[in-house]
Amino acid sequence: MTATTVVLRTEARLFAREPGALFWIVAFPALLLTALGLVPAFREVDEELDGLRVVDLYVPIAVLLAMIMAGVQSMPVVLSGYRERGILRRLSATPARPSSLLAAQLAVHGGAVLVAVALTLAVGWLAFDVEPAGQPVGYGLAVLLAAFTSLALGGMIAALTPSAKAAQTLGLVIFFPAMFSAGVYVPVSTMPGLLGDVVELTPFGASAAALDRAAAGNWPHGLDVAVTGVWGLLFLGVAARWFRWE
Amino acid sequence: MAIIEVAGLRKAYGGRPVVDGVSFSVDDGEIFGILGPNGAGKTTTVECVSGLRVADEGRVRVAGLDPVAEREALTRVVGVQLQRSEVQEKLTVREALELYAAFYERPADWRELVEELGLADRIGARFGKLSGGQRQRLFIALALIGRPRVVVLDELTTGLDPRGRRNTWRLIERVRDSGVTVVLVTHFMEEARHLCDRVALIDGGRITALDTPVGLIGRAAGSTVMSFVPSGPLPEGELAALPGATDVARKDGRVTVRGSEETVNAAMALIARRGLTAGRLRVESASLDDAYLDLTEGDRP
Structure with a gap:
């Protein structure tokens, strides 16, 4: 087995030993959707929501919530902690590059997000008859793009914070605006005029709009895709510029 | 190599x-x-x-x-x-x-x-x-x-x-x-x-x-340490003037001289000339600790 494979297997194993991360990333979004879906009124068609139900709107929101948990709450704390404890430094004294650990963390968190997305879509579909995605290819691309941007944001947080504690604090500062812009409190498509327009310029707001469009059977708007992608590249650029191995 | x-x-x-x-x-x-x-x-x-x-x-x-x-x-x-x-x-x-x-x-x-x-x-x-x-x-x-x-x-x-x-x-x-x-x-x-x-x-x-x-x-100065209890008065000045002596101290009647092997021999000769004996005589090499303190400047007052 190559070094990269062993690092990946090791990080996956370690991730599985973190019940907190597993719960908040993989289980919580689906549980939130279940809780909302169990409210009878949320399962009724609402004319003000263009004939959709509240539970329909919350499927993409739960999907984004998994990404926020992974990218903002979990991964940067792990990475900054690895740096703080000299784990990356120790690794740089071996033939394995510390970047392999970074890549493994991205892969593990990305994998957890995809499991969470699948679980959320399955719960919505099987329990509450939410059509998984009217435009599956568009939906899939929007999911991948949003996952990329949220993990790039996590990389940026890890790059800007010297310790696990600092990463946790900065993560928390970003967590609430991220949740708001993803529509956890008020779905983005129901936000009034100007607020909605502004939120659609944020990474998670644009992702939410793209997912909504794809769920309804259309291709995401180019603008939403571009906004998410540009944010993602920006985060990645900051992460690459300021990330330190020790 | x-x-x-x-x-x-x-x-x-x-x-x-x-x-x-x-x-x-x-x-x-x-x-x-x-x-x-x-x-x-x-x-x-x-x-x-x-x-x-x-x-x-x-x-x-x-x-x-x-x-x-x-x-x-x-x-x-x-x-x-x-x-x-x-x-x-x-x-x-x-x-x-x-x-x-x-x-x-x-x-x-x-x-x-x-x-x-x-x-x-x-x-x-x-x-x-x-x-x-x-x-x-x-x-x-x-x-x-x-x-x-x-x-x-x-x-x-x-x-x-x-x-x-x-x-x-x-x-x-x-x-x-x-x-x-x-x-x-x-x-x-x-x-x-x-x-x-x-x-x-x-x-x-x-x-x-x-x-x-x-x-x-x-290599450190004062690498050999001798200590003894002289049987009679022995002026510190004479001990300090011995070849290679770097330090002389007296505590509770016990005299400690730091120096080289040459210092030890000269001290024994001095004691003999005075008709004294050196009681409870001990001769030791200084430790690496002493050498360290002597050869590094860092912690000196």
């Missing part, structure tokens, strides 16, 4: 020189000690040797490799135990060893390593649950797992109890006996005296002395 060559090494942080022109070479199969007060530049020096830092100036070769330009190749030759660097908290001893073994083409058998290091009953334990001594032993195992030709051990026994330290020393000797060159950074004189073939004393970023431990002790 030298396996490590360092010439004119310099490194500054923020304009402040930390390593300021260090040169030494380490022979194949040696245990080479780097000794000095905190902040003397010991760690920075070995970090430059292990390729973890880029020197501002100077030439470093380890087994013929440039640690910066040929870092990849260097990591296969050098094993390190670093200060303040851990492995993932929830990784077990066995998983850590398997992980690090996977980085090398021909790794050592980790089962033998844990056996030798007395970690065999802890292989299922997570890193976070290990005691300080067990962690250190794991770090030694990780430094050795790639079958390196050189191991760099930075403050290996700091935080260990005397028994743990002794066990670690025996282990280092076995490592050397297997043909591995050991570079040992320490601030324990006893450790350097016990283990090292040669010791470099670093102070203020420079090497202030480089010798065998015995040579270092002999």
Whole structure:
């Protein structure tokens, strides 16, 4: 087995030993959707929501919530902690590059997000008859793009914070605006005029709009895709510029 | 034959020189000690040797490799135990060893390593649950797992109890006996005296002395210490005037003279001339501690 494979297997194993991360990333979004879906009124068609139900709107929101948990709450704390404890430094004294650990963390968190997305879509579909995605290819691309941007944001947080504690604090500062812009409190498509327009310029707001469009059977708007992608590249650029191995 | 060559090494942080022109070479199969007060530049020096830092100036070769330009190749030759660097908290001893073994083409058998290091009953334990001594032993195992030709051990026994330290020393000797060159950074004189073939004393970023431990002790002024209770009055001035005497002290009737072997002989002659005897006479070599204090400036008032 190559070094990269062993690092990946090791990080996956370690991730599985973190019940907190597993719960908040993989289980919580689906549980939130279940809780909302169990409210009878949320399962009724609402004319003000263009004939959709509240539970329909919350499927993409739960999907984004998994990404926020992974990218903002979990991964940067792990990475900054690895740096703080000299784990990356120790690794740089071996033939394995510390970047392999970074890549493994991205892969593990990305994998957890995809499991969470699948679980959320399955719960919505099987329990509450939410059509998984009217435009599956568009939906899939929007999911991948949003996952990329949220993990790039996590990389940026890890790059800007010297310790696990600092990463946790900065993560928390970003967590609430991220949740708001993803529509956890008020779905983005129901936000009034100007607020909605502004939120659609944020990474998670644009992702939410793209997912909504794809769920309804259309291709995401180019603008939403571009906004998410540009944010993602920006985060990645900051992460690459300021990330330190020790 | 030298396996490590360092010439004119310099490194500054923020304009402040930390390593300021260090040169030494380490022979194949040696245990080479780097000794000095905190902040003397010991760690920075070995970090430059292990390729973890880029020197501002100077030439470093380890087994013929440039640690910066040929870092990849260097990591296969050098094993390190670093200060303040851990492995993932929830990784077990066995998983850590398997992980690090996977980085090398021909790794050592980790089962033998844990056996030798007395970690065999802890292989299922997570890193976070290990005691300080067990962690250190794991770090030694990780430094050795790639079958390196050189191991760099930075403050290996700091935080260990005397028994743990002794066990670690025996282990280092076995490592050397297997043909591995050991570079040992320490601030324990006893450790350097016990283990090292040669010791470099670093102070203020420079090497202030480089010798065998015995040579270092002999080099320091006042390397021989005699003490006795004279049977009658003996003026301190006459003792202080003896050849090679560096210090004379009197406490509770007991006189202590520091100097060389020549001083001891002259003192005995003086006592005899005066018709006195030296009661409870003791003659000792100064310890490496004394040599260290004499040869480093750092902690002087």
